[in-house]
Each structure stands twice: as C-alpha cells, then as structure tokens.
Amino acid sequence: MPLLAVAPMMDWTDRHCRFLHRQLSRHALLYTEMVTAPALVRGQAMHLLDYSAAEHPVALQLGGSDPAELAKAAKLGTEAGYDEINLNVGCPSDRVQSGTFGAVLMKDPGLVAECCAALIEASAVEVTVKCRIGVDDQVPQEVMPEFLARVSASGVSRFAIHARKAWLEGLSPKENREIPPLDYDLVLAMKGMFPALHLSINGGITSLDQAQAFLDAGMDGVMFGRAAYHQPAEILCSADRRIFGRGDADSTVRTAVHAMLPYIENHLAGGGRLHQVTRHMLGLFAGRPGARGWRRTLSEGAVREGAGPELVLEALACVT
Template sequence: MTTGANDTGHPERPLAQDARRLSVAPMMDWTDRHCRVFHRQMTRRAMLYTEMVTAPAIVHGPKPRLLDYSQVEHPVALQLGGSDPRELAEATRIANAWGYDEINLNCGCPSDRVQSGCFGAVLMERPELVADCVRAMRGETDAPVTVKCRIGVDEQDPEAVLPAFIETLAGAGVRHVIIHARKAWLQGLSPKENREIPPLDHDLVVRMKEQFPELLICINGGITSLAQARVLLDRGLDGVMIGRAAYHDPASTLIGADALWGEDFAPDAIAVVDAMRPYIAEHLAQGGRLHQITRHMLGLFTGKPGARGWRRVLSENASRNGAGLDVIDRALAELQASAAA
C-alpha cells in the first residue's frame, strides 16, 4: 500500500505535467494520505498535495511516517515548509527517494507557527531568500520544484510585489507558481480569517499569466465548483487549485473533474465508498483505526437525502474500538433509508 525509500526504492514517476489543470490544495490536518486515497477514487487526473511538512521534520524525524503514501495517489505533490536553503535541500534530497511528482515550497501559510519559523507567507517579504531556497531544492531532485504564494502580505502593494516576486522565482528556475488570490495579513487576522476576509483578486492572477506567459500560473482561493474552475481555465490560467470545497463537498468538486481532460471518469458516490473498502480493510488489518479514514469521508453525500444520517453513524461509531466495515454498511443503510423515505 505504501511507497518509500525503505521498501520500493525510487519508483518511476508517471507523466503528470497535465495534472496542474485541477489540483486539491494542501490543507493541514486534512489532506493526509488517507484523504488523498479517498480523493483519488473520484478523479484519476487531478494533482493531490500533501499537508505541509516542515523541512526539519523530514531531516530529523520519522521519514517513512512523514513521506510514505499509496501508489494510487499519483500524481501527488509534497509540500515543504522552511526557509533554510541547506535544510530544504536536505529534505528534498531525502524526499526525492519517495518519487513525488512535484516538490512545492510553501510561501503562503499565514499561521503564527510558520511566522515564528520564518516560513510560509512571511517569505513574500524575502524573495531573494526564496530564490536561494528553490535553487538549493532544485539541485536535489529531478521533480519540478514549485512555489505556492499569496498576492502579498500586510501593507504590500500586490500590483508591485507579486510580479517582482514571480520574476525572482523565475530567475531561480521555477516554472510553476500557484497563487492564492488573497493577501495574507500576518498581524491582526487568524489563519481562518486569512482564508476568508482579505478580498479575492482573481483578475490580478490572470494578469500574472499574461505578464509571464512562459510560466505555468495556477490559481487558488475562493473556488468552490468545477464551473468556476472552467471559467478560470478559459481565461488563460494553466490550472485551478480547489481547497476547502474539495474537502467538505468532494463529490460536487471532484466527481466529473476528469472532464477537464476530456475524460468521462465519473463514479457515483456509492461506487466511491465501495472503491475505498479494500484500502480500509488493509488499514484495519495493519492495526489502523476506522475513523482515521472515514473522518475524511463525512462530506461525501453533502446536499443529498440521508447525508446527515451518514455523517452521524460514522461520527458516533468509527472511533470505537474494533470499528470495521460494518460501520460503513450501517451508515449507507441510514443514507439509503432516508433517500427512500
């Protein structure tokens, strides 16, 4: 089920250059390996991102626990956090053995924790340091090194700061930038507020693509549907990254997404549950807990009759000792009974 330097060596990377058309954002505490396997049942083509993993954690911590993943997740990108070029280079060298399709540097997270470590969105104030970081990372991997950033922070003028930041990245060899189309306010707003309060400026991101046509420019922020994604792609952007909507209402945002590549893969939600069963069974057989996977599946039937019963049965029972696939059967029975009423 896993891949890693300790068991499979360096797996061959699949062709993933088109995966940028749609991706699921890296989200702390959400986009873990189980969530990504779940999302992969709904789209074969979208790029999936890990939660942010700090470079020091990889260098000094339990590498298989941090880096292992299932082969079915491809194409999958690893997001790193850090600001020390040597440490990021070492983390990238280590992670390269796991065969991720992309290594992404976080220059957009506004939390107090990343500010105190001088990485995340605060790095937008230090573009030359970011350039040093990505140069060092690129020297340790054959995967693309990309950057995810904001349009600016605090009192910065995005119209001036963002193009200069992108130009600096391009000079360091970066060819793919994902832009969260909001400022980050490092003082005065919580991370949650930073995802909602600063106004969106999708037009600015579109102008960045026009100004840097040779680069891959993708957009993130406030995108909640495939219809919105199509509009933004039609405006010339290379890709769209969906965040919270893909987690809270995955069926609406991911089932049918492969049509963006001209493919008709679109299983219904019940088929997605069935596809997860072997993975869940293996996880349980290895000593894992049911809720570690099903917590990511609570929103699968959002907006459908019986969705509340599905969530209730899983929430109340999946964390109990010995919980198994029978809990999923009961949740589906509750869903179907409500739908038939």
C-alpha cells in the same frame, strides 16, 4: 501539466484523504499537508512521507527557509517517489512564522529564489511554489511581479497563487482564508505579464463551472481548497471528463465508498482506527438525501473501539 489540483491543507489532506480523492478523480493533482524540512532532516520523521502508490500524481509540499535543509528534504521526497516538490510560501500560522517560512517569505523573494534553486538542484522532479499575493501592508500589484520574476529566475516555472493577502498579525489562519478580499483580477493580470509561466489560481473557488471560467480566461490551472474537502463529489466526480477532457464515465460516490473498504481493512490491520479514515468521508454525500444520516452514523460510530468497514456500509444504507 495539471489543470486541476486539490490544495495542501493542514490536518486535512493526509494520506487517507488523498486516497479517497483519488477514487473520485484519476487525474487531479493531489498535495500532501505541508511537511517541514526540519521534521524530515533533523527529526527523521520519515512517516510523514508515507503514501499509497495509488495516489499518483501526488506532490509533496515542504515548509522551510534554509536552502541546504530544504535540499535534503527534497532529496528524501524525491527518493520516496513524489511527482513534484512544492515550496510553501503561503501559510500564515504563528507556528510557521516562528520558523521563518510560509507566507512570511513573501517579504524576501531573494531567499525564496535561493531555496528554490537548492530544491531544483536536489530534486529529480519538478519544483513548484504555492504563494499568496502579498502579506500585511504589501501592495500586491507591486510585489507580485517582482516575486514571480525573481523566483522564476531560479528555474521555477509553475506557481499556484492564492488570490488573497495574508495578515501575519491580527488574523488567525482560519480568518486568513476568509477575511482578506480575493483579487482574481490580479492573478489573471500576472498570467498576462508572465505568459511563459504555468500559473494556477487558488482561493474561494467552489465549482467546476467557476474553474472552467478561469481556464477559459487564460489560467493554466485551478486549485481547489475547502470545497474539494467538504464537497469532494461535486468537485471531483466529473472533473476528469469536464476539466481534463477524458472520455471515461464520471466516478460515483457509492463506487468510491466500496473502493475504500479494502483500504480501511488494511489500515485497521496495521493498528489504525476507523475514524482516521472516515473523518475525511463525511462530506461525500453533501447535499444529497440521507447525507445527515451518513454523517451522523460515521461521526458517532467510527470513534468506538472495534469499529470497522461494516459501519461504513451501515452509514451508506442511510443514503437514498
């Protein structure tokens, strides 16, 4: 069961980002950006399921609220080889609300349970849920026990809980990640109430020390969001040893950069652009001497026509 995961993050955790993160940790569970069931089922956007076999273990996060459509999307994800199907019950964006899925589903645990039952029937892999502790004027202490009870009755046994409410009106998605106060104690209390469920805690977690403290306190897993994106080395390079207890030596950023070069060459050969990959690499040396030169070289050069792996090596030379 996953002790540490990198959260699904729109516009961030695409396949290039996940390939990079896999160079830093062999065991962290990686999530796709949210993929909507209508895009797969009605839009036939199969390219949204593309990933590298090197990314495993990797989970597909789906967005939707129609059980039958979600089931079809889950079947496509299972056939594509994903290790887990996750239902988004946490995203607060207007676009998500207009489709009646994401965080707005916190208001209808019965529908979430129906969706999960359909997903489970259609999937050959485990179905999980990522949720908030409530939305708008809901009282989390009241809604979370009912939500977990009703949804787990459908057969879901793993939940990742973002320890913030979501405000569906009045706050932007960015503000919803920062303004509503974190309530870690509530999530810990849910683990006490539902000891048989595998519960991961998410939201505002910025270090492995903090992650270990949550595991020591009884949580089954920890999910990193923005910290894993902006400071991936700090979170992931020692995670296999510190969190998973593996005896392997910690990964190094320089080794990861060199491992990205063949991947970049392959991406360019397929018609891709360098910045599509390197935009996810800007934080690799965060806090280290030369990090500014690394970021500047990649930011300014990767968008230029013909930019290739040699620019990454040029940027790497900035780091002492």
